[in-house]
Amino acid sequence: MGLAALCPGTFDPVTNGHLDIIARSAGLFDPLVVAVLENPGKSPVFPVEERLAMLKDALDDLPNVQVATFSGLLVDFARARGITLVVKGIRAASDFDYELQMAQMNQRLSDIDTFFISTSPQHSFLSSSLVREVARFGGDVSSMVPPGVADRLCEKFPAKED
Numbered sequence: 578m579g580l581a582a583l584c585p586g587t588f589d590p591v592t593n594g595h596l597d598i599i600a601r602s603a604g605l606f607d608p609l610v611v612a613v614l615e616n617p618g619k620s621p622v623f624p625v626e627e628r629l630a631m632l633k634d635a636l637d638d639l640p641n642v643q644v645a646t647f648s649g650l651l652v653d654f655a656r657a658r659g660i661t662l663v664v665k666g667i668r669a670a671s672d673f674d675y676e677l678q679m680a681q682m683n684q685r686l687s688d689i690d691t692f693f694i695s696t697s698p699q700h701s702f703l704s705s706s707l708v709r710e711v712a713r714f715g716g717d718v719s720s721m722v723p724p725g726v727a728d729r730l731c732e733k734f735p736a737k738e739d
């Protein structure tokens with residue numbers, strides 16, 4: 578056991594960009610708790626149980642990574658687990674303003690600090706929302722998500738017959 582951290586997100590669904598950030602963070606923090614927001618209000622494509630299952634499957638080979646769900650404030654979840662650090666990935670400067678605002682809010686609410694890790698360049702165009710859109714219209718996302726996620730996206734958005 579070392580310095581514990583939380584890696585929060587919606588993960589609807591997890592992408593290879595998320596996995597890159599999680600794997601590199603798992604080399605720095607121990608345990609790393611991947612915290613999946615259970616946002617029923619946002620009507621995610623994948624229910625929280627499915628998002629959790631996809632993450633667990635993809636992170637099976639990282640022994641110091643745990644996956645859990647939360648609802649409500651991230652700082653309350655962190656406090657309940659005795660964790661004082663959050664780690665987030667930054668894809669581009671456009672991510673930074675909002676991420677900084679959230680980091681400062683979490684710091685004000687509960688003295689929680691946020692570490693930012695830069696996304697590896699080969700993943701910097703990826704987002705769950707774009708992956709969902711491409712999959713919805715029949716595009717090939719198999720190089721952008723873990724295999725289990727690609728399978729579930731195919732089931733969710735079956736190819737249309739002409």
Ligand code: PNS
Nearest residue numbers: 585586587588614649650651679682683
């Ligand atoms: O993957 P996302 O959607 O960018 O993740 C955003 C997330 C889940 C990290 C953020 O929305 C969050 O922490 N939500 C929980 C509610 C909360 O604590 N809001 C105040 C944040 S400053």
